Amino acid sequence: MSQLLQIENFTLGFPGRPPLLDSVSLHVNDGEAVALVGESGSGKSLTTRAALGLFPGGSQSSGIVSVQGLDTLTASKQRLMELRRRRASMIFQDPRAGINPVRTVGDFLTETLVRLDGLSRAEATERAVTQLDQVGLRHAKELMDQHPHQLSGGMLQRVMIAAALLNSPDLLLCDEPTTALDVTTQAGIVRLLREEQQSRGMGMLFITHDLNLAASLCERVYVLRRGEVVEQGQTQTVFLTPQQDYTRQLVEATPVIEVGGLATPVVAGSPLLKVSGLSKTYQLPRGEIITALDDAGFALPEGGSLGIVGESGSGKSTLARLVVALETATSGELTLRDVRRPRRPLKASERKVLAKDVQIVFQDPYLSLDPRIPVGNAVADVFRLHQKQGRKEAKDSARVLLGRVGIGAERFDARPRALSGGQRQRVALAKALAARPRLLVLDEATSALDVSVQAQVLELVEELRDQLGLTILFVTHDLAVVSRLCSELLVMHEGRIVEQGPTARILEDPGDDYTRNLIASRPRPLWDAEPVTA
Amino acid sequence: MTLAIQLPQVGLRRYGSLLSAMAWGALAVAAAVVLLSLFASVLAPYDPDYVDLNNVLAGPSGQHLLGTDALGRDLLSRLMHGGRTSLLGPTIVVIGSTVLGLLLGLVAGWSEGWVGKVLGRLFDLLFAFPALLMAMLAIALFGKGLFAPILAMTIAYVPYVARLAQSLVVAERGRPYVQAYRVLGFRTPWVVLGRVLPNLIPTVGAQSTLNFGYVLADLAALSFIGLGVQPPTSDWGAMIEESRGALLGGYILPAFWPALVVVLVVVAVNVIGEELSDRIGGKLS
Incomplete structure (x- = not known):
């Protein structure tokens, strides 16, 4: 060699x-x-x-x-x-x-072959088609014109x-x-x-x-x-x-699927969040109708933690946005703390009440904070709005809360630009928690972070959940992250819930083909590779 | 990760420092003109309206640094005093169009329904009218002077600001930080005026700075065709107009100086505006 x-x-x-x-x-x-x-x-x-x-x-x-x-x-x-x-x-x-x-796929593939290797167009096309075949693309000939x-x-x-x-x-x-x-x-x-x-x-x-x-x-x-x-x-x-x-x-x-350390699912009387028959469709300008969420139903008890797992386009983010009222459902019901969500955009007063029930942390730590506002003020603003605190008192509360999520007082006046991705996500978390919500929705909140940072943020979420008795709705594409944090799991595929139940049960004995495929698709080390079946 | 972008950076940086040297120069020119106009009553060597028929169309001399016009009035003094009206007009127009444009842009960008669409069409409609034509219409309605053109120009320049503000607001509205404000229960007026608006100001400010130059030239043109500031008030555009006779007689200086100042200020303001928008654009992307 x-x-x-x-x-x-x-x-x-x-x-x-x-x-x-x-x-x-x-x-x-x-x-x-x-x-x-x-x-x-x-x-x-x-x-x-x-x-x-x-x-x-x-x-x-x-x-x-x-x-x-x-x-x-x-x-x-x-x-x-x-x-x-x-x-x-x-x-x-x-x-x-x-x-x-x-330009078409064919143009892209044959350009250098024709211009630099001196192949004729027919020869180049033939070679490109063979190559497309080889990388597992069906209908290679038609693909060339797409x-x-x-x-x-x-x-x-x-x-x-x-x-x-x-x-x-x-x-x-x-x-x-x-x-x-x-x-x-x-x-x-x-x-x-x-x-x-x-x-x-x-x-x-x-x-x-x-x-x-x-x-x-x-x-x-x-x-x-x-x-x-x-x-x-x-x-x-x-x-x-x-x-x-x-x-x-x-x-x-590095997250791995582990089902050992999970808390047993909370069983409680009345659920904090109850969803039934919830659907959301969008109409495209050409009249086409897209179903982002189709007939979703589940219940989340107070103090519980539910993971929503799915790939892009599965409807998981739509569901999260419906829960925090950033979207309005097309049909179905959503009840949060026994309050039925009206099927229209919320009024300002309703939104302010809702804010104390549910908060969300978004995926991208670089876009989810106002670039101009120092992080301390951003958190203090929430205290002033929701806890009726004065300027000074709100600042003190913000300082304490930021300290709790691991942002020291020296960063109080920093703009988001000066913080790392992990720090920004901590600030976003603090902002959400300042409203003292019962339910915290995390929409891929750790996906954009490095693994070591992700682990720290997950740890923080776990800690806060236990201390504050928060109910967690964790939306993610990563089964391993869910297995660590959520006792209940809900698997989504193409707008539908394909499986739901205790996380441990689903991960060990998935009942649906798609879930099985999802679990089998996780990268497996070469040394204990079973042949991956698709 | 962004190697492709970094590749030409060395060259760009050199270019960048060149640009800011130019911007500094432009700033100095603009500041000098503004200060000289502002303190004209103290600094100007003569009364701008003092007629000295024994000394008409004189060339530059120790007594009259830039010479005199056909009525023997000192050109430097007239330029300095003229700066007041010539700069005041664009200033009012820029402030007015920026405030109005920002507000309309915010409303148009924030409302998802028909309000936004109607406002957008209205901006397009206004775009179709040349500013000068609007000004002439207004003069026909309100008479000659400074008021009508300023009003017309303000309206004519609103869409430039509003369109920009609208597109910025649409972009901001979809950002997670704005959605986070909504979920947190902050009222829309607070979010829009207190949080989104300040984030637009740098970009809109750069556009308005550019507008200043255009408005200055437009107003000077109006004065030149006799529709703007009326004699004997000194104004750069009016000075050029008054010098037409002298120009035909071969005396170019009375028309040359105000024209030069207009060009200098327009170029200076454009350089500053370009620099501002470049810097802000670079920072945002």
């Missing part, structure tokens, strides 16, 4: 600032799948791009980055082009960002993989290629990548923030933190017996 990609003491940074990458060394052998794992800002993308000779403008770098003996730090433009076209390909996170939306918007994210990522494989590269670089996809779609893509890598004997460098995913695909792993490789080795070894503190934290923070 020869070294396909060799990176030695690679350092990269901007003059006058601490380096972004510090003496990174890693290698990928022919036919080997290697994972590069790290949280956001760890430098994994920078490292990978260097292998194609892509460096941020104005940066200075030293060391060796060589692909089959070609040093990309010193190579001429000509040689780099050659490298990118023939020997190494890259797949990116967002397939939609990498394809021209006004535009990107007609394809789902998963299909489009397969097209991108086909494009990357067209020139039979020796090295495939994957930059979080499944992060934007649903779990069941991800499972298919991962299987495809593994098969192609094995059958072609390609070397692969797979970037991910997800240790589970790395373990399901790669034999070896490098763990990157703040531009430094902190640990490396066989995936199994690193995963099961991590040597460094940071790796240990990362492994511990």
